[in-house]
Each structure stands twice: as C-alpha cells, then as structure tokens.
Amino acid sequence: MYNIDLSGKTGLVMGVANARSLAWAIAQPLAQAGTRLAYSYQGERLLPALEELTAGQDAALLECDVTDDDALDALFATLARDYGKLDFVVHALAFAPRVTFERPFIEVSREDWRVAMDVSAYSLVAVARRAAVLMPDGGSILTLSYLAGERVVPNYNMMGVAKAALESSVRYLAYNLGPSNIRVNALSAGPVRTVAARSIAKFGDMFTEAGRSSMMKRNIEGSEVGGMGMALLCEQLGSGVTGATLYVDAGFHAIGMFVPEGYDL
Numbered sequence: 001m002y003n004i005d006l007s008g009k010t011g012l013v014m015g016v017a018n019a020r021s022l023a024w025a026i027a028q029p030l031a032q033a034g035t036r037l038a039y040s041y042q043g044e045r046l047l048p049a050l051e052e053l054t055a056g057q058d059a060a061l062l063e064c065d066v067t068d069d070d071a072l073d074a075l076f077a078t079l080a081r082d083y084g085k086l087d088f089v090v091h092a093l094a095f096a097p098r099v100t101f102e103r104p105f106i107e108v109s110r111e112d113w114r115v116a117m118d119v120s121a122y123s124l125v126a127v128a129r130r131a132a133v134l135m136p137d138g139g140s141i142l143t144l145s146y147l148a149g150e151r152v153v154p155n156y157n158m159m160g161v162a163k164a165a166l167e168s169s170v171r172y173l174a175y176n177l178g179p180s181n182i183r184v185n186a187l188s189a190g191p192v193r194t195v196a197a198r199s200i201a202k203f204g205d206m207f208t209e210a211g212r213s214s215m216m217k218r219n220i221e222g223s224e225v226g227g228m229g230m231a232l233l234c235e236q237l238g239s240g241v242t243g244a245t246l247y248v249d250a251g252f253h254a255i256g257m258f259v260p261e262g263y264d265l
C-alpha cells in the first residue's frame with residue numbers, strides 16, 4: 001500500500017558523529033528511499049567519519065557549529081545555492097557541559113545553563129527559521145528529545161531542562177509554520193549508546209533500568225528511531241502530525257509504577 005519513494009526530495013541532517021548517531025539512524029532510510037541529503041557537522045574532527053559513512057551517497061558535507069549565526073547563515077546559503085529547496089531537516093544534536101551531569105542540578109552555573117540551552121534548544125529555532133525559507137511548498141522538521149524533559153531522570157539535570165525548552169519550542173514553531181505546511185515534531189527516544197549518551201553520568205545504569213522496566217522489557221534500537229523519524233518526516237505517512245513529541249522508548253514513558261523483578265502485584 002505504501003511504496004515510499006522520496007526521490008526528488010532533499011534533506012539536511014544535522015548531528016551525525018558516527019554510525020551510532022541517531023541522526024545517522026534517521027538519515028539511512030531517507031537516503032534509501034531516494035532523498036538527496038546534505039549533512040552538517042560541528043567541526044573538522046568529525047569530517048573523516050562522515051566522509052566514510054556517506055561514501056556511497058551524493059551528499060554535501062557542510063561544517064556548522066549551531067552556536068554561530070554566521071555559520072548557520074553560510075550553511076543555508078550553500079543549501080539554497082546547491083539544493084534550491086529543502087523538504088526535510090533532521091536536528092539531532094545537543095550539548096551540556098559535563099559538570100552539569102556530574103553535580104546536583106541546583107548547582108548549575110549561569111554559563112552552563114546558557115550553553116546547554118543555546119546548543120540544545122535555541123539551535124532548533126535558529127535552524128527552523130532559516131530552513132523555512134527553503135520550504136516554499138512545505139516541509140518537515142524533526143528534532144530529538146528525551147523523557148527527562150518532562151520528568152526527573154537522575155543525572156540528566158540541565159539537559160532535562162533544555163529538552164523541556166526544546167519540546168515547547170517544537171510546539172511554538174509548529175504553530176508559526178503550520179500555515180506554510182511545514183510540520184515540526186520531536187521524537188522522544190529511549191536510551192541508545194551514542195557518544196553524547198556517554199557524557200551522562202551513570203548512563204549504563206539508566207540504559208539497563210530503561211530496558212528492564214519498559215513495557216516491552218527491552219531497550220530500543222537506533223533503527224527504530226530511524227523508522228519513526230522517516231514516518232514523521234515524509235508527507236505520505238506523517239502529513240497530519242505536527243507540534244508533537246512522540247515516544248520511541250518501548251513504552252517506558254507510560255509506566256506509572258515500576259514493579260520489582262519477581263514481585264507479583
């Protein structure tokens with residue numbers, strides 16, 4: 001019934017660091033369905049891995065640190081020149097200083113708050129504003145969030161506050177861009193072992209607990225984020241969804257009481 005052909009579509013994927021990145025998990029089905037992709041990366045250090053990963057694709061690799069407005073302007077100017085228009089944007093990046101994961105939230109400094117909010121939440125607004133100009137016929141923007149944006153998850157701290165701002169920004173952006181047929185959504189993914197995840201103190205314990213306590217009694221795979229990401233991005237499957245944060249977490253978010261193993265309620 002659904003033969004997804006995305007040839008003729010163009011997309012920007014932000015945040016591929018390596019093959020484990022959630023950005024890469026979303027990019028793969030898009031590329032396989034024929035989307036012409038461009039990838040942006042934070043700095044020179046990431047370029048070799050990205051070149052290797054995208055070797056089979058006709059993809060532009062463009063440097064852009066999202067905290068730099070000039071770099072964002074240059075990125076979208078290049079996309080306008082070389083791609084003409086955009087159909088999809090995948091915003092899969094975040095950062096908070098390591099100390100914010102290691103110290104109690106109450107100790108967060110003004111500067112660490114600013115940095116985390118800037119990279120992890122404001123960047124979506126900065127990207128959406130520029131991307132919308134390249135979406136005259138509509139489009140779809142997707143970001144990545146985590147349950148710690150709405151509930152307390154130990155050690156996630158400042159990044160949880162940034163994810164709350166990100167999810168709220170998704171709703172306001174979706175409201176602004178809805179009349180232009182541009183949809184904006186977030187996927188709230190369960191824990192996946194990526195580079196960013198490794199900076200979270202005791203991530204291994206979080207990962208184990210999420211798998212043990214989820215409804216499906218397992219962790220999720222990056223490819224499951226990729227599948228739902230593709231569904232939200234492409235018009236054929238996701239056309240009626242905007243302003244949403246959807247969970248790809250094997251049902252963990254909806255559990256109201258965690259039952260100890262072996263305990264029969």
Ligand code: NAP
Nearest residue numbers: 015017021022042065066092093094144191192194195196
């Ligand atoms: P990842 O592979 O480490 O990707 C994070 C990316 O963000 C990296 O490419 C990183 O580049 C980039 N980045 C950081 N600061 C940047 C900046 N100033 N400008 C441009 N790019 C910047 O980790 P990931 O887990 O896939 O993370 C992707 C998204 O998924 C994040 O929003 C994360 O919070 C979210 N998420 C992850 C999980 C999980 O368990 N992994 C769960 C839910 C949501 P550098 O490597 O150069 O820093």
